[in-house]
Amino acid sequence: MGTWEKNTVAELQxxxxxxxxxxxxxxxxxxxxxxxEILRVNKAACRLFGYTEQEFKEVGxxxxxxxDDPRSAAAVTERSxxxxxxxxxxxxxxxxxxxxxxxxxxxxxxxxxPEHFFTIINDISESKKKESEMELLLNNTQxxxxxxxxxxxxxxxxxxxxxxxxxxxGSEVKKGDSVKLFALQGNQPxxxxxxxxxxxxxxxxxxxxxxxDGNIVYFSIQYxxxxxxxxxxxxxxxxxxxxxxxxNANKKILLDKERYDxxxxxxxxxxYDWDIVTNSLSWGEGFTSLFGYDAYEEEHSIESWITHxxxxxxxxxxxxxxxxxxxxxxxxxxxxxxxxxxxxxxxxILDRGFVIRNEFGKPLxxxxxxxxxxxxxxxxxxxxxxxxxxxxxxxxxxxxxxELEQFAYIAxxxxxxxxxxxxxxxxxxxxxxxxQLDERGQKYIWFAVDGxxxxxxxxxxxxxxxxxxxxxxxxxxxxxxxxxxxxxQLHSVIxxxxxxxxxxxxxxxxxxxxxxxxxxxDNLISNAIKYRRxxxxxxxxxxxxxxKEHCQFSVTDNGIGIxxxxxxxxxxxxxxxxxxxxxxxxxxxxxxxxxxxxNHRGRIWVESELGKGSSFHFIIPK
Numbered sequence: 001m002g003t004w005e006k007n008t009v010a011e012l013q014x015x016x017x018x019x020x021x022x023x024x025x026x027x028x029x030x031x032x033x034x035x036x037e038i039l040r041v042n043k044a045a046c047r048l049f050g051y052t053e054q055e056f057k058e059v060g061x062x063x064x065x066x067x068d069d070p071r072s073a074a075a076v077t078e079r080s081x082x083x084x085x086x087x088x089x090x091x092x093x094x095x096x097x098x099x100x101x102x103x104x105x106x107x108x109x110x111x112x113x114p115e116h117f118f119t120i121i122n123d124i125s126e127s128k129k130k131e132s133e134m135e136l137l138l139n140n141t142q143x144x145x146x147x148x149x150x151x152x153x154x155x156x157x158x159x160x161x162x163x164x165x166x167x168x169x170g171s172e173v174k175k176g177d178s179v180k181l182f183a184l185q186g187n188q189p190x191x192x193x194x195x196x197x198x199x200x201x202x203x204x205x206x207x208x209x210x211x212x213d214g215n216i217v218y219f220s221i222q223y224x225x226x227x228x229x230x231x232x233x234x235x236x237x238x239x240x241x242x243x244x245x246x247x248n249a250n251k252k253i254l255l256d257k258e259r260y261d262x263x264x265x266x267x268x269x270x271x272y273d274w275d276i277v278t279n280s281l282s283w284g285e286g287f288t289s290l291f292g293y294d295a296y297e298e299e300h301s302i303e304s305w306i307t308h309x310x311x312x313x314x315x316x317x318x319x320x321x322x323x324x325x326x327x328x329x330x331x332x333x334x335x336x337x338x339x340x341x342x343x344x345x346x347x348x349i350l351d352r353g354f355v356i357r358n359e360f361g362k363p364l365x366x367x368x369x370x371x372x373x374x375x376x377x378x379x380x381x382x383x384x385x386x387x388x389x390x391x392x393x394x395x396x397x398x399x400x401x402x403e404l405e406q407f408a409y410i411a412x413x414x415x416x417x418x419x420x421x422x423x424x425x426x427x428x429x430x431x432x433x434x435x436q437l438d439e440r441g442q443k444y445i446w447f448a449v450d451g452x453x454x455x456x457x458x459x460x461x462x463x464x465x466x467x468x469x470x471x472x473x474x475x476x477x478x479x480x481x482x483x484x485x486x487x488x489q490l491h492s493v494i495x496x497x498x499x500x501x502x503x504x505x506x507x508x509x510x511x512x513x514x515x516x517x518x519x520x521x522d523n524l525i526s527n528a529i530k531y532r533r534x535x536x537x538x539x540x541x542x543x544x545x546x547x548k549e550h551c552q553f554s555v556t557d558n559g560i561g562i563x564x565x566x567x568x569x570x571x572x573x574x575x576x577x578x579x580x581x582x583x584x585x586x587x588x589x590x591x592x593x594x595x596x597x598x599n600h601r602g603r604i605w606v607e608s609e610l611g612k613g614s615s616f617h618f619i620i621p622k
Contacts, residue, residue, distance in 0.1 A: 028121040033114060036061040048123055050094035061119075066090035066098050075103070079117070083107040091121065099125045144219075144240040147226050148179045152194055155235060164240075168209055179238070190223075197223045197236045206243070217244045269369040274302060274353075276325065276363045281305060290372050292342030310338035310346055321353070329361040339370065348377040475600075478514055480553070481507040484542060487521045494529060498538060505543040508551050510620050516596040517620075521555070523589045524616050528557035533611070550602070550622055556615040562608040570606065593618075 022029060028045035032038045038056045046052060049064055056064075065072045069090040079085040086104045093099065105119040144164050146157035154177045157165075165173035179194070193203045203223040210216055219240045226235040270291065271284035281301055288294060291308075309317055317337045324333040333353045338346040353368030430437075430445045437445070481504070488495070488502060495502065502525075510517075525540060532538040541556045562570065571594040597604045597618045608614035 028123075030056065030061075030119050030121070032061050032117050032119065034117070039116070045121070048093070048121065049091075055094070064091055066092050075105075079105055079107070088124070099123055100128050144242075146173075146179070146238050147235055148194070148238065149235040150198060152179050152191075152236075153177065154179055161240075167211060170212060193223055194236055197225055198233055200225055200233065207240075217242060218247050219243060269371045271369045272305075272367070274366045274368075276365055287370075290341075290370070291339065291347065308340040310340070313337035317351075325355055325363050325366065329357065331355050331357070333366070333368075336373070347372050348374040475511050475513050478510050478512050478517060479507075480510060480517070480544070483514065483518055484521055487518060487525060490522065491525060491529065498529070498532070500529060500532075500538040500540065503539070503541045505541075507542075507544045507553075508546045510551055510622060512600055512620055516599070520593045520596055520618065523593050524555040527589065527616075528555060528559060528614075531557070531559040531614075533558070533560050550619050552617060552619050554615055554617050556613065558613040561610040561612050562606060562614055563610050564608075567606050567608070571604070 022040075023042050025042055026044055028042065028048045030038050030041040030045055037060055041051075041053050041056045045056070049056075051059065051064075066089070071087070071089055075085045075087060075089060084104075084106045087102075089101055089103045090098050091101045091103075100123075102122040102124050103119065105117050107115060108118055109115050144158065144161040146161050147155045149155050154173065154175055156175065157173060162173050165171070179190075193205075197203060202225075205221055207219045207221050208216060209219065220243045222239045224237045224239075225233045226237045228234055269284075270287040272287070273282045275281075279301055281304070306314070306318055317335045320335055321333050324330050331354055333351075333355065335351050337349055337351065339349045341347055350371045350373045351368060352371075353366045355363050356365045356367070357363050426445050430442065434442065484504060484507060488504075494500070521542075525542075528540045529538065536558060539558050541554075543554050543556075545552045545554075571590050594604050597620070601621050602619040604616065604618035606614055606616050
């Protein structure tokens with residue numbers, strides 16, 4: 001083979017290699033002349049833009065560049081002057097989609113041939129999207145960050161840094177500003193730190209800054225090297241976190257700790273703090289005063305506390321406490337138990353603990369107080385003993401009352417029988433020997449009969465008094481208006497005879513024992529009739545006031561009245577204000593009324609003035 005043939009074969013082989021390299025590059029490549037006519041494109045360009053090679057030749061470079069992107073004209077100018085352009089432009093696909101691209105276009109000329117431009121286009125949509133997402137993420141974080149170059153000028157920053165810069169300096173941060181200006185606002189030079197970071201070091205410190213309004217803010221600042229993909233340090237990455245609230249919280253914690261220590265000293269309780277994670281237990285000074293142990297020498301663990309619990313209380317207390325702490329998400333535990341003192345005796349304890357948990361409910365610590373309730377427990381024990389004694393005494397009294405009631409019934413029956421016999425024989429004696437007796441003898445017989453009748457009435461009243469409050473006197477709903485009508489009917493003869501005026505207002509319904517309440521009204525109306533004034537038309541008014549929890553009844557008359565010195569005396573057994581020759585009675589009526597009302601958990605009283613009448617009031621709970 002001759003030299004020409006060999007050269008021709010070599011050129012053909014080089015052409016095939018060039019064509020393979022050109023068509024198989026991942027970047028979109030096109031070759032165009034200065035007027036924008038596209039001469040050749042590779043397969044990647046056809047895939048990216050959606051044009052065939054022939055269609056590329058038809059649309060030219062003007063068809064693939066976004067005409068609305070002002071950077072396009074500037075790029076063409078820069079390439080014409082410098083022979084090269086590299087930068088970001090907007091490109092347009094065949095379907096009209098606009099996408100960001102990294103474009104690199106270079107002038108070249110083969111021998112004395114025409115000028116051409118070799119252009120490489122990379123679609124950077126994904127990287128721009130990620131860059132946008134990252135920018136959004138960084139701008140929505142509460143952390144401030146900025147990157148500075150080797151000359152300590154700001155290269156980039158996020159939104160939080162921009163806001164902070166505006167608040168502290170009252171101006172806008174700009175790329176190219178010196179980071180020293182920002183740092184010196186806190187009078188804390190950072191030249192040495194930044195230089196060390198540019199040499200590969202890392203630093204972290206706190207910075208104190210003053211706002212224009214005089215408020216102080218604190219930041220935790222971190223300085224790290226900023227690297228290229230090849231690992232070369234090109235600047236410093238600075239991040240800042242506002243820790244003002246954290247510092248204030250720490251101050252509050254310290255203040256609360258001081259208060260806690262003071263409370264622990266002042267309180268008589270044994271205050272404790274159990275760190276569940278480390279199983280360490282600390283005691284307040286009350287631990288020593290209550291139990292006699294040295295709080296600092298005592299073993300500081302939950303196991304030590306357990307060993308001092310009375311054996312009979314141990315299982316319930318420990319299992320209950322561990323269940324609350326480890327098996328639930330509850331925050332409070334409480335228990336009563338006996339705790340061993342240093343002198344060998346046991347104190348009764350009321351223990352209340354509050355469990356502190358993390359956000360997942362895991363227990364971290366329990367803070368509580370042990371209160372000595374020994375005296376209270378002793379009082380409770382004494383009270384229980386007293387209650388048992390009282391209960392026994394009540395049973396004895398109930399038996400005694402039953403015996404007394406039976407005795408009263410037998411006594412009244414046995415006493416009334418002789419009285420009836422005496423009255424009967426005296427009456428027969430008067431009838432048979434009336435003509436033979438002088439006036440004095442007849443008077444003696446009358447005295448004897450009258451005494452027997454009065455004695456019989458006294459026995460009858462005593463028996464009624466003893467029966468008040470018996471269990472068989474059941475309470476029921478009573479229409480007091482209807483009940484009072486029955487009582488008035490019993491006195492209808494004397495009411496008509498004496499021309500007595502009775503005024504009855506609206507009366508409520510109550511829950512009470514019928515017969516006793518009927519007796520109260522009967523007694524008060526009888527007294528109002530009995531103690532009327534001569535020459536004055538008798539008038540009795542019966543009314544009621546209904547309250548939320550009780551009813552108040554009033555029986556008012558215009559009779560002889562009662563002196564204020566006797567308001568309490570008239571409710572005592574056998575207390576009479578008048579001679580039996582003036583007014584009949586045994587002196588027990590109002591005492592019976594008082595016992596009936598008090599048995600219904602009420603009270604009775606009188607308001608009166610001599611010569612102007614009386615008002616008897618009594619209250620009955622609803």
